[in-house]
Amino acid sequence: MISVTCVAPVNIALIKYWGKRHEELILPINDSISMTLSTDELCAKTTVTASETFERNRMWLNGEEVPFEEGSRLTRCLKEVHRLALINGSQKVSPSWKVHIASVNNFPTAAGLASSAAGYACLVYSLARLYDIPLDEELTTVARQGSGSACRSLYGGFVQWHRGELTNGSDSVAKPIASSKHWPNMHVLILVVNDERKKTASTKGMQQSVNTSQLIRHRADKVVPERIAQLTEAIESRDFQTFAEITMKDSNQFHAIALDTYPPCVYMNDVSHKIASFVHEYNEIMGSLHAAYTFDAGPNACLYVLEENVPELLNAVQRVFPSDSDDSATYLRGLSVPKADNIHRIGDAAKTKIDSLDVSARNAFRYIIHTKVGEGPRELNDENSLLINGLPLDN
Ligand code: DP6
Secondary structure (H helix, E strand, C coil), X not given: CEEEEEEEECEEEEECCCCEEECCCCEECCCEEEEEECCCCCEEEEEEEEECCCCCCEEEECCEEECCCCCCHHXXXXXXXXXXXXXXXXXXXXXXXXXXXEEEECCCHHHCCCHHHHHHHHHHHHHHHHHCCCCCHHHHHHHHCCCHHHHHHHCCCEEEECCCCCCCCCCCCEEEEECCCCCCCEEEEEEEECCCCCCCCHHHHHHHHHHHCCCHHHHHHHHHHHHHHHHHHHHHCCCHHHHHHHHHHHHHHHHHHHHHCCCXXXXXXXXXXXXXXXXXXXXXXXXXXXXXXXXXXXXXEEEEEEHHHHHHHHHHHHHHCCCCCCCHHHHEEECCCCCCCHHHHCCHHHHHHHHCCCCCCCCCEEEEEEEEECCCCEEXXXXXXXXXXXXXXXX
């Protein structure tokens, strides 16, 4: 019996992946770029155990057993890893042995954050460690077949998923643009919006967009290639102004495509729109772009902000969107926020303007997570295992 435990990060797209040209292989119609978030605040954790004595493959997700169905994304990923293990692996574990897999997210599913990306990246990375397969471009094609956005979570920092041209998908790979150390003061505030509605899953939503949106082709053919080049340059030169503008525009265009879908996919809610307006007003008051928003297939906002500007942004967010929560540790999670002088630098005139913004809403968020750019997946020692003798700890 041999076991491996790993953690993998969440990534948030700056230029969105939306639309497939091949459903099963998960081949996208456009390139995308994301930033990987630190695993200290958000991550998936997976243990994979292989044994000669296991009779069948089994998996537990957040403690609940999930079926290993023929033809599922899970089975496809396992088969693909086995193929690579036979070519590249050390053969210390035979791919013919059955595996037991346990995976958990360290953040509530209710947060509606990209759990499938971290989950599949962690699964594929853990299997790769088990069979001694190197982390290379080919491995990203396996994670991609679990969930498209998962291929970007195999690297830290800033990552591009290249759509590729080939019909077999072998060139549809993720590649790093810059490591987390390149722009270490890039921070994120995730505003987890109170919302109980069930969203249209990304897989179905993007399928409907490809079938019905007239705007999506223009986006894929004309807009995204230009934006990829501009954003790559902005990341390379740590140009926050360009970074922020492209990120916000691309989020807006993705939601415009979602609305151009028939029937429309509505992911942002009233609070999301208030947050977007707030960011624009705030940047106006500050005299340059100090924050950028992006929204995925749900109402939560990710605000990108440089570390030195976090205290003033958070202060403004909390002025405009006050919370009645008296438990500040649960309300404001993640990295601590230094009591920096720049809150005072805003000046009274700006504070008055912020206080009079008409987008204000009370108790608009469940909580706020403060995190930053982070590194890719890594292996943990055996003490962190989620399986004992191949069974979940609590069984
Ligand atoms: C809006 O990767 O979840 O978050 O490939 O069907 O599993 P599937 O979709 P998924 O889509 C993510 C869409 C997005 C944008 C992005 O992450 O690029």
